[in-house]
Amino acid sequence: MAYNLKENLMKEDRFSGGHRMCAGCGSPIAVRTVLRALDPEDKAVVCSATSCLEVSTFMYPYNAWKDSFIHNAFENAAATISGVEAAYNLMKKKGKIDETWKFITFGGDGGTYDIGFQSLSGAFERGHDFVYVCYDNEAYMNTGIQRSSSTPHFADTTTTPAGTVIPGKLQQKKNLTRIMVAHGSPYVAQTTFIGNFRDITEKAHKAIYTKGPCFLNVMAPCPRGWRYPTEKLMEVTKAAVETCVWPLYEVIEGKYVLNYMPKNKLPVEEYLRLQGRFAHMFKPGNEWMIEQVQQEVDKNWEDLLKLCNM
Amino acid sequence: MGIRERLSGNEAVAYAMKQINPDVMGAFPITPSTEIPQYFGAYVDNGEVDTEFVTVESEHSSMSVCIGAQAAGCRAVSATSSCGLSYMTEMLYVAASDRLPITLAVSCRALSGPININNDHSDAMSVRDTGWLMLFAETNQEAYDNYLQAMRIGEAVDLPIMICQDGFITSHAIENIELVETDKVKAFVGEYKPRHYLLNKDEPIAVGAYATPTYYIESKRLQAQAMMDAKDVIRKVGAEFGEMTGRRYELIEKYMMDDAETAVVIIGSSAGTAKAAVNELRESGKKVGLIKIRAFRPFPAEDIADALKNVKAFAAMDKSDSFNAHCGPLYAETCAALYANGVCAPKGINYIYGLGGRDVRVESIKTVFSELDKIAETGETGDTYRYLDVRE
Numbered sequence: 074m075a076y077n078l079k080e081n082l083m084k085e086d087r088f089s090g091g092h093r094m095c096a097g098c099g100s101p102i103a104v105r106t107v108l109r110a111l112d113p114e115d116k117a118v119v120c121s122a123t124s125c126l127e128v129s130t131f132m133y134p135y136n137a138w139k140d141s142f143i144h145n146a147f148e149n150a151a152a153t154i155s156g157v158e159a160a161y162n163l164m165k166k167k168g169k170i171d172e173t174w175k176f177i178t179f180g181g182d183g184g185t186y187d188i189g190f191q192s193l194s195g196a197f198e199r200g201h202d203f204v205y206v207c208y209d210n211e212a213y214m215n216t217g218i219q220r221s222s223s224t225p226h227f228a229d230t231t232t233t234p235a236g237t238v239i240p241g242k243l244q245q246k247k248n249l250t251r252i253m254v255a256h257g258s259p260y261v262a263q264t265t266f267i268g269n270f271r272d273i274t275e276k277a278h279k280a281i282y283t284k285g286p287c288f289l290n291v292m293a294p295c296p297r298g299w300r301y302p303t304e305k306l307m308e309v310t311k312a313a314v315e316t317c318v319w320p321l322y323e324v325i326e327g328k329y330v331l332n333y334m335p336k337n338k339l340p341v342e343e344y345l346r347l348q349g350r351f352a353h354m355f356k357p358g359n360e361w362m363i364e365q366v367q368q369e370v371d372k373n374w375e376d377l378l379k380l381c382n383m
Numbered sequence: 384m385g386i387r388e389r390l391s392g393n394e395a396v397a398y399a400m401k402q403i404n405p406d407v408m409g410a411f412p413i414t415p416s417t418e419i420p421q422y423f424g425a426y427v428d429n430g431e432v433d434t435e436f437v438t439v440e441s442e443h444s445s446m447s448v449c450i451g452a453q454a455a456g457c458r459a460v461s462a463t464s465s466c467g468l469s470y471m472t473e474m475l476y477v478a479a480s481d482r483l484p485i486t487l488a489v490s491c492r493a494l495s496g497p498i499n500i501n502n503d504h505s506d507a508m509s510v511r512d513t514g515w516l517m518l519f520a521e522t523n524q525e526a527y528d529n530y531l532q533a534m535r536i537g538e539a540v541d542l543p544i545m546i547c548q549d550g551f552i553t554s555h556a557i558e559n560i561e562l563v564e565t566d567k568v569k570a571f572v573g574e575y576k577p578r579h580y581l582l583n584k585d586e587p588i589a590v591g592a593y594a595t596p597t598y599y600i601e602s603k604r605l606q607a608q609a610m611m612d613a614k615d616v617i618r619k620v621g622a623e624f625g626e627m628t629g630r631r632y633e634l635i636e637k638y639m640m641d642d643a644e645t646a647v648v649i650i651g652s653s654a655g656t657a658k659a660a661v662n663e664l665r666e667s668g669k670k671v672g673l674i675k676i677r678a679f680r681p682f683p684a685e686d687i688a689d690a691l692k693n694v695k696a697f698a699a700m701d702k703s704d705s706f707n708a709h710c711g712p713l714y715a716e717t718c719a720a721l722y723a724n725g726v727c728a729p730k731g732i733n734y735i736y737g738l739g740g741r742d743v744r745v746e747s748i749k750t751v752f753s754e755l756d757k758i759a760e761t762g763e764t765g766d767t768y769r770y771l772d773v774r775e
């Protein structure tokens with residue numbers, strides 16, 4: 074069925090407004106869009122790791138989730154949804170329920186790349202039928218912008234401040250998408266908010282309706298941590314894609330498919346300069362930092378093109 | 384009549400699980416509870432149970448799976464020991480606060496370090512404030528019987544429950560045991576009917592809220608009430624179980640306490656050893672007795688105070704230390720129970736014993752009673768914080 078933004082927006086929201094997430098934050102946009110990819114007749118249990126998303130959407134007695142929802146802790150969302158999915162299989166087997174339920178888990182990069190990684194890896198190895206959505210905002214934002222293994226090279230965070238001796242984070246971002254591919258997942262995709270949201274919507278639908286553990290890595294910028302004006306969210310994600318900092322691709326049963334080839338691959342400055350967390354890289358004498366990041370992005374991009382047989 | 388068998392404590396618990404046929408098991412091995420998921424894995428693979436057997440990558444995840452499954456509307460179980468229990472501690476609090484009546488079998492073992500695989504109660508005692516109900520067994524039979532009663536108790540008050548036995552001492556030792564017929568087990572345990580659950584198509588729910596200071600303490604107060612309410616439930620279920628099997632259970636067991644002048648308060652398998660000591664001393668005319676704690680959570684404060692009110696001296700026997708330069712947890716709570724109930728006459732001392740599997744012999748307990756005799760005679764307790772059978 075051809076994607077149509079207007080029709081997609083006519084679907085009833087499964088995630089209410091009025092929650093406490095910041096204006097200009099990518100996380101609730103990722104959630105709303107992914108949940109909209111559910112077929113309306115299907116039931117769902119949504120799980121969230123402890124995160125900005127969780128504390129802002131389910132502060133007792135208020136709840137933004139229209140589907141059944143469970144939050145357990147920071148590091149175990151994948152294990153928690155494993156239990157829910159196991160319960161579903163049992164109840165189906167015993168004839169206690171006959172309707173179709175889908176299982177969707179959200180975690181930030183801290184809860185996914187770092188502290189929740191063991192639980193995530195275990196759940197994928199066991200092969201539960203669910204979707205794990207990482208809303209990747211590249212640092213521990215809920216506790217106040219500390220570096221994670223997803224934080225990009227040289228980013229200024231509160232635990233890697235751009236200092237006079239050490240210029241921000243010294244390590245490159247972990248490539249979690251490819252690590253999840255290595256788990257043998259039937260569907261892994263990397264996406265963000267672009268244009269009419271066709272890319273993220275179609276990937277979410279595929280992830281939800283592919284049997285087995287599927288993974289979506291969604292770049293979901295954070296205006297507080299990345300330091301961009303809230304209205305520039307879509308400019309930031311577009312620049313990430315056009316500079317190949319965050320390529321859009323999917324891996325179906327191990328086969329890599331590039332979903333978007335920039336007509337003119339932009340230099341990384343076009344992405345970095347939109348964000349205060351990279352401001353120190355533009356100071357005189359720090360040109361080497363931008364050059365280094367450009368080399369890293371180029372290498373990752375070439376590696377991806379090879380994987381996509383391009 | 385029941386079925387006569389010979390089983391280890393671990394196998395007895397696994398067999399109880401098989402008879403109950405729980406919905407979901409989160410499983411991860413750790414000595415000495417490993418046999419429980421092993422036996423159960425065989426039941427699963429031989430089609431003897433319907434259980435979804437989720438073999439996770441850690442104890443943290445096994446409890447997380449249980450939380451997800453029980454919240455979804457199923458009976459969830461697991462088993463662990465020692466560091467595994469420590470590793471899932473964070474989740475134990477969540478299970479209790481989410482009011483999910485999960486059942487966890489614990490074969491108690493020392494905590495590292497030094498690393499040690501043998502029995503003491505450091506693991507269970509370290510999670511005594513997580514909000515779980517905790518029953519302890521002296522024998523394999525009690526481990527089995529407690530397990531059959533666990534779900535009735537937990538589900539009545541919406542609290543998770545730990546069924547503890549002593550690692551190796553009962554978990555691996557094979558004893559004669561009387562099993563209950565499976566149809567009777569199923570009738571006794573009954574179907575799980577949660578009031579609210581995730582997979583209810585007619586009523587979506589949300590579990591695991593963020594609670595601000597406006598609501599947090601009320602949720603804790605409700606948990607505290609459930610723990611208080613559990614005392615009567617444990618008695619009622621224990622009585623009903625007694626009608627079915629002839630083996631009646633209370634919060635505590637009093638042994639030779641009617642005219643006792645000195646007594647030990649003790650938990651777990653060492654109660655058996657201590658009973659042997661009591662028997663020998665009684666033969667020589669000593670008025671000695673024993674209180675065995677079956678329910679540590681809820682803590683049977685009134686029952687203990689009532690049982691100890693007429694003794695001259697007692698020793699609370701702790702198979703773990705609190706490292707507070709003062710006493711172990713059983714002594715602390717026993718003394719608080721006496722004080723709260725206006726019982727001030729008995730002199731009490733504390734023994735830390737059996738750590739890391741140090742053998743507890745009849746002679747060891749007789750030493751304790753001879754110390755109690757001196758205290759009863761002189762009224763002087765001396766040092767109240769003592770280690771038993773230790774090289775100084």
